Each structure stands twice: as C-alpha cells, then as structure tokens.
Amino acid sequence: MDKSSRIYVAGHTGLIGSAVKRALERGGFADVITSSHRDLELTDALAVERFFDSVKPEYVVLAAGRVGGIVENQTYPADFMNTNLAIQLNVLRAAHRAGVRKLILFASSCMYPRDCPQPMPETALFSGYPEPTSLAYAVSKLAGMQMCLAYNQQYGEKRFIPVIPNSAFGPNDNFDPKSGHVLSALIRRFHEAKETEAPSISLWGSGNPRREFIHADDIADACLALLEGDTSQLQFPLNLGTGKDFSIRELAETIANVVGYAGKLEWDTSKPDGAPRKLLDSSRLLAFGWRPTVDFTAGLKTTYQWYLDSMVTQGVQP
Template sequence: MKKNTRIYVAGHKGLIGSAFMRFFKKNHYKNIIIKDRKDLDLTNKNDTFDFFHKVGPEVVILSAGKVGGIIQNRDFPADFISDNLSIQLNVFNAARKYNVKKIIFFASSCMYPRDTLQPMSESQLCTGHPEPTSIAYASAKYAGVQMCQAINRQSNSVSFIPVIPNSAYGPNDNFNLESSHVLSALIRRFHEAKKKHKSSVVLWGSGLPKREFVFSDDIVCACIKLLEVPLNEKDLPINIGVGSDISIKDLAEKISQIVGYSGKINWDRSKPDGAPRKLLDISKIKSMGWKEKTNLDVGIEILYKWYLGSLKNNK
C-alpha cells in the first residue's frame, strides 16, 4: 500500500485496531481515517453509508464488532449475533457502493467445529457444530466470511479478505473480568491476588483445554502481507496463528510466574471449559512469507507492562 492510501480503521481503540494504528504511525502512513463509536454507529445503515460517502476510504480494516468471553457469549447471544451481522452487512454494502478497493474482515476461530481434527484447516469450516457457548457469535462471523466470498465471486475480484486469527492478545486488550478473554483475565486475576496477598486463586474449568495465542502486532503484519500480495479466491479465508498451543493450566502457571504471584491455583470444574482445543493450520499464511515474531513469554511480559501502565493512568 502507498503511504497516502486512505485507510479506515473500524474499531481503532480495540485490541486489533489499536495494533494497526501503531503500525501505521510507526511506518508513516499519512491518511488514516478513524471515528469513535459514539460518533459513528456501524449498526446503523444510514450513518454508515453517509460516512463512507463523505470520507471515501480505499482500504477498510473491519476490526469493529461485539466480542466477549464465555460468560458474555452465554448470557447475551442475541446481542452478539445481531450487532455483528448488522455491522458486517452495513460496512460491506457501503464498501461495495462507494468502491472500496480492499477490506480486511476479522472472522474468528470460534467458527470451527468444536470436535474436529487438529490443527484446523480452512477447509474444515462448516463441517460440524461450533462450541455451543459461542454459536451465535460464530454464526455471525461465518456469515461475514460467506458475504466476503460471495461479493468476491460476483465482482470477479479478491477485494474482500476474511482472516481467521486465533486468540489475540496485546496492548489495549480487555481486562474486564465479565467480558475479557482468558489471557488478559488471568493477568488481572493474578495481579490482584498478588496485591491483596491472597494464598490461592480459583479459576474456571479444568485447565485442560488448549489455546493458541497470537500477539496483536503479529496479526497486523500478516494482514499487511495479505493486502500486498496477489490473492486468488481459493486462498480465502485464511488462518493466522503461531502453529502451537498451550493448555490453560500451563498458561495460568506461566502468567502467575511472570506476574510474580506465588499462591496456589485451584480449578472449579463445575464451570464450563469451552472447546477442548483450537489449533489452526497456518500453512497458507506461512507459504506467503509470514511468520510470527513475538513468542508467548515475551508477549505476556509486554501486555503485563502495558496493563500496569494503564492502572497508573486510570488513577
């Protein structure tokens, strides 16, 4: 991409969107378009179309959407499917009408069947039922992938690019215990336990499920690669991961050590685990010359440092 390309980052304050903002600033991109949620409701069709008409973006990074952990997905499934479908439909159709050249759409590994062969290749999508606790969110995201592919076929182009990152983490992650994902939640739990000198921490589930974690800045680099290399329809959608996973139990122990919490970790097996494993086959993205740069230990240390800084700034 040229440094003066008009790029709209939807969700610029979130985990992925803020990572794009860091990349664009570091690499001196000059024409980045952002809009706060309070000033632009992407679930509103008229507002979305008016915005695209006025600003005329050439590239769109669609990282906006309703996301959350197990509790949120379980308790508010209608909100998850409705909000995400609305955002996708409005942004995609506005992009078609106002001649956006390329879109990166963030789908989710939740779309994959709960019980399927590991690692999961893109061809395994829609070959079984997703994890029940996230089926509403997964259904919305899968609809988004299908919309991208349908638009590409109808326009005879590969301009709508759906990507499937595995569990992302990094600066500007969500640390709200009611809606956060596991890695950021564990950082907060252990940090607060250390500060309060708690002798033990109780965590949900068995600790046996495995997850693959990808640092947000590495996801951005993968997406930039996809915006720059020639793609065919058969290339899409495309997984973004690191090629290895870790059990939640081992992750908890790793984070407790990095945070400096030395108490006992107990597991409440009456609580849900979620999917047993979600490891992605990343053959496609690796064949294009991309590889992650941030290993898990370094990434957690970066995120914990950022979290400590955010606590100081919010005092």
C-alpha cells in the same frame, strides 16, 4: 497500496484495530482514518453509507465488533448476533458501493466445529457444529466471512479478505474477568490476587483445554502484508496463528509467574471448559510469506506492563 493511500480502520481502539493502526503509522502511511462510537455508530446502515461517501476510503480493515468470554457469550447471545451481523453487513455493503480496493475482515477461530481435526484447516469450516458456549458469536462471524466470499464470487473480484486469527492478546485488550477472554482476564485476576495476598485463586474448568495465542502486533503485521501484497492467487479465508498451543493450566502458570503471584491455583471442574483444542493450520498464510515474530512470554510481559500503565493513566490503583 502506497503511503498516501486512504485507509479506514474500524475498531481502532480495540485490541486488533489499535495494533493495525500502530503498524500503519510505523509504516509511514499518512492517511489513516478512524471513527469513534460518538462520531459513527457502525450498526446504523445509513450513517455508515454517509461516512463512506464522505471519506472515500481505498482500503478498509474491519476490526470492530462485540467480543467476550464464555460468560458474556452465554448471557447476551442476541446482542452478540445483532451487533456483529449489523456491523459486518453495513461496512461490507458500504465498502462495495464505495469501490474499495481491499477490505480485511477479522473473523474468529470460534467458527470452527467443536470436534475438528487439529490443527484446523480452513476446509473444516461448516463441517460440524461450533462450540455451544460461543455459538451466537461464532454464527455471526461465519456470516461475515461468508459475506466476504459472496461479494468476491458475485462481482468477480477478490477484494474482500476474511482472516481468522486465533486468540489474540496485547495492549488495549479487555481485562475484565467477566467479559474478557481467558488470557487478559487471568492477568488481571492474578494481579489482584497478588496485591491482596490471596493464598489461592479459583479458575474455571479442568485446565486441560489447549489454546493457541497470537500477539496483536503479529496480527497487524499479517494485515499489512495482505493489504500491500498480491493476494489475487490466495484462497480465502485465511487462518492466522503461530502454530503453537498451550493448555489453560500451562497458560495460568506462566501468567502467574509473569505477574509474580505465588499462591495456589485451584481448578473448578464444575465450570465449563469450552472447546478441547483450538490450533489453526495457518499454512496458506505462511506460504504467502508472513511469519509471527513476537515471543509468547515476552508478549505476556509487555501486555502485563501495559495493563499496569493503563491503570495508572486512568487513575486507578493497579
């Protein structure tokens, strides 16, 4: 891949897609293509085929899809499956027809069995049942990953690369407490509790489950390394994590400190915890030469600042 290569980033306004776009622009890549929902509906197969025929991308980063927290997953499971399956099927098929040199598909650590060896190796996929609270999403992402492997197997070329990042965070995240993931949702909840001087805040579950978090900029750096490097000898899929995890209780306390909320944290154990632990074994990608560089607390601070700045930009009192 050279600086003039035509690269299509699907989902460029989202958390991971926007980070990939920034990384490509910082790297001097001059022909980065994006599309908005208004211009291209990725669930429309014919529209996607026409788009690929028109722009003729050489490389594709598929970071588009429907994501959300436990409540969203349990409320709209059919929507999660319909949207994600359609996007993956349409983009992979169009990319194959267009003869793209490489495609990176971002899957999810939700795909792993609930009861899984820790850290979770890629070989543990399909060895058990995923966490029920995010089952529909997990199955849709498993299908996308398997489609990549199927294209590679059937056509004898390892062009489609499924990558499994753990819980991502950073600028352009979804901070809605109802639909966002735990880290971004907590940032907003603690900020609002601080602003209203709430004496306490109620949090779901026991606080004991452990999660691994990775900044979107680290994910983007790994993406560029895979696009530019020789991936012919790699075994797919590839886990993408930092190798460090935190309990949800530790996460909440750290975010409260970053935000400046001094009230009491109350844990509602009547609410579900989700999977007990999700730590990835990223040895395959580490052996390839990639390393995470963003410090967790520093990343939290910049993410919180982005949240504050975005509220001002949108004319909303943060």
